[in-house]
Amino acid sequence: METSQPADAEDAPDALDDLWRVVEERWDDAKVHDLFVQACFERSRLDEAARRYKAQADRPERSVVADKRLQSVVFLASQALEQDRSPPVKKDNRWLVVAAALVCIGSIAVLVYALTR
Secondary structure, three states: OOOOOOHHHHOOOOHHHHHHHHHHHOOOOHHHHHHHHHHHHHOOOHHHHHHHHHHHHOOOOOHHHHHHHHHHHHHHHHHHHHHHOOOOOOOOOHHHHHHHHHHHHHHHHHHHHHHHO
16 A cells, blocks of 8 residues: 555545545554644644544554654644744833833922922
8 A cells, every 4th residue: 555645635625534544554654644644734634633643542552653643743733833923022112211211301300490499
């Protein structure tokens, strides 16, 4: 059985289902798992990969591989979120500094006026 998917499989709505069937048939083949997770990542469907691996984690004979793959899905999702995060908005606080300076200058002026009177 071939581990690569045909070019038109990427566009098929059930491509992930087809890939998952291959994963289940060849559970111990890391390349097949990598292909499935990568396909989910490319389609922004890591939630689907997590759901399927979580269901397999309850099966003792598959739990080790499923847990490892769940960790990789979480890592990829975290990386995707980091890439999508916008940079922090830099606030322009110059007006606040100017206002504080004016208040200080005004207070000093009132104090000087009061003392010289």
